[in-house]
Amino acid sequence: MTEQTPQSQLSSASKNGQPLLEVNNLKMYFPIVKGLFGKISGYVKAADDVSFLIQPGETLGLVGESGCGKTTVGRCLVRAYQPTDGSILYRLADGTDVDLAKVDGKELRTYRTDIRMIFQDPYSSLNPRMNVFEIISEVLRVNEMCSPKEMEYQVADTMKQCGLRPEYMRRYPHAFSGGERQRIGIARALVTSPRLIVCDEAVSGLDVSVRAQILNLMEDLRRDMDLTYLFISHDLSVIRHICDRVAVMYVGKLVEVADANAIYTNPLHPYTESLMSAVPIPDPNLRDRKNRIRLEGEVADPANPPSGCYFHPRCRYAKDVCSVETPVLRDMGNDHIVACHFAEELELTGVRMS
Amino acid sequence: MADNNNVLVQVKDLKIHFFTNEGTVRAVDGVTFDIRSGKTLCMVGESGCGKSVTARALLQIVHRPGKIVDGNIVLYRKKSHNQTEEIHISELEPKGRDIRSIRGKEISMIFQEPMTSLSPLYTVGNQIMETVRLHTRADKNQARERALEMLNFVGIPRPERIIDEYPFRLSGGMRQRAMIAMALSCNPRLLIADEPTTALDVTTQAQIIDLMQGLQRDYDMGILFITHDLGVVAEIADNVAVMYLGNVVEYSDVYTIFNDPQHPYTQSLLRSIPKVTATREKLEVIRGMVPSPFRRPSGCPFHPRCTKAMPICSEVEPKTISLNENHQVHCLLFDESAKKPVREMAS
Secondary structure, X not given: OOOXXXXXXHOHHHHHOOOOEEEEEEEEEEEEEEOOOOEEEEEEEEEEEEEEEEOOOOEEEEEOOOOOOHHHHHHHHOOOOOOOEEEEEEEOOOOOEEEOOOOOHHHHHHHHOOEEEEOOOOOOOOOOOXXXXXXXXXXXXXXXXXXXXXXXXXXXXXXXXXXXXHHHHHOOHHHOOHHHHHHHHHXXXXXXXXXXXXXXXXXXXXXHHHHHHHHHHHHHHHHHHOOEEEEEOOOHHHHHHHOOEEEEEEOOEEEEEEEHHHHHHOOOOHHHHHHHHHOOXXXXXXXXXXXXXXXXXXXXXXXXXXXXXXXXXXXXXXXXHHHOOOOOOEEOOOOOEEOOOOOOOOOOOOOOOO | OOOOOOEEEEEEEEEXXXXXXXXXXXXXXXXXXXEEOOOEEEEEOOOOOOHHHXXXXXXXXXXXXXXXXXXXXXXXXXXXXXXXXXXXXXXXXXXXXXXXXXXXXXXXXXXXXXXXXXXXXXXXXXXXXXXXXXXXXXOHHHHHHHHHHXXXXXXXXXXXXXXXXXXXXXXXXXXXXXXXXXXXXXXXXXXXXXXXXXXXXXXXXXXHHHHHHHHHHHHOOEEEEEEOOHHHHHHHOOEEEEEEOOEEEEEXXXXXXXXXXXXXXXHHHHHOOOOOOOOOOOOOOOOOOOOOHHHOOOOOOOHHHOOOOOHHHHOOOOOOEEEEOOEEEOOHXXXXXXXXXXXXXXX
8 A cells, every 4th residue: 555544534433532552554574585595585464554443341353264464463462573564552541652563672561461362272372381370370470560479369369250260270271171271361361450352263262162151251351350352253153242343354454344233234345245145154044045155266365465456356346446456444434444446336235133 | 764765874873982091981872863865964062072983983983992882884885776785884894995995985084174184295186096096997097087077176276287286285275175076086975074164264164065065966975064063054954963972962954953952952052152143142151061071970961061950860861762753852851751750759
């Protein structure tokens, strides 16, 4: 994109209160190294000009196919990656802004306790050589947040909140089931009383009955502890269930951001429409839905994206202009932001509500 | 049901136990179902309920220390118009010639992880050709021809190029297509698909499901589809078997399972899934979790989590009760003979 579009122009959401996090033109390029001398032959644009807001107390969903850059965005927010460009403005409790993309080293540590992360795989994200107490309290110890005595209370308290029995504090992760491990992961994120939690596919690896328990737990915690979630998932039914607003990504770019209801019932981007149409609905009476859209082909290569609108080779509404001109994110009213040349003209179908 | 011409495979009272140092795990504990040609049977259940092991038993590829201890798996093979041959798969030697001639030819299987189930050392074409050459008299060129045809058939673009590619060069969806091409290269009569779309994106999943349904229509193939995604079940199943800890707790056609489920587990399972069509509300939860296979609850294994558990449920193992011809439930609620003694004891 030649012209930078500041977020403030795109969204009037900032009017109804101060956002907790403001991501502006975030770029994360990974170099492709070739040859013996590490010559950089190109970049994988995993996140390319991503801008969005997260309001305090809301759950923002980030969806897209694998390889679309949703995890990269999440990792940039917790600063597991150093973004190539762009800013991540984080509003502190006292109202001042910090640009997390610029902060480094020691200074960053204070914000790491504010923004926490829950990972997908409850098996590989817990160190098998540490017991539950050590896993959960590690962040407290590293940041010297409380005395060893208090630590025990705090860990026990957090464990209780997450539905774990504090008596099991000295056990090792292998003694727990998948659902319990995910609770440990959640407890580890919560123990610092964070304000924002990035949940990267936090329930994707769980069984149906356990998933329901974890989703309910996360919902309760959000209410009780005043949390804000960025919920990254490819599972549109889960996103539908837990999110207030949803952002759809395609090959490193945001293509649509809107209120969850609007995204599902009235999508404005053809990619969102085809995603919605592909979700299997657990009702056999609806299996012969008409006008189902089957996306042809594969997700574009982020190292070598198509010209113009990245989605145009797979888009069934594509016209000549789509392969030439890159669409810009525009506000279509009601905070419904979309990047499509024909957002006004297309009549797209969403999920029919039961 | 056995005299039905369409029955491809009949599984009766199958029991597979794993003999480990910590004790015997009853992974599959008396499972009965049949698969018909042209129909899709979906097996659903949470992890550890025995659905994959059941599927593997159909090919005699149950890993040690697992063993088929009891039960029958019968493959019906049509010989002529009114003659059918019965092959007792459960009695075949796992490494013998007979079962090997069935594997990949009459019954073939697609696995969940297309990356680990394709060999990284051979090209996609080589792997498909291997199956073809093993089961038919085709020479190298004919086998290659067949492989190309199959790759084209499953919708892989530029098959003449892809055939000489190694699996790591393909995307997840393409790999799964290549797996399907391999599985179908000898026109199997039964396709076992063990979570074939779980690792894929929704859009790719929809493509693969479409492909499988198309193939089924064309070849009148029977499909055993294993999944934990009830959405997928609602899309493709003709019949559904819900499994819990080694038992089929409910078996019926897909409409009955979704619209009028009878077993408490099926009912709770259906209520605990977030739906894309419904707005935000609290999900109903099945309390507790799937118990460890070593600590299998007494009586009905679901009773500690069941909302309708009766005192007797912890004592008596339920039998399979037929509610009607095509609806079986494995629950004491429907077993009048089991209920009676309780009332007598109570009075």
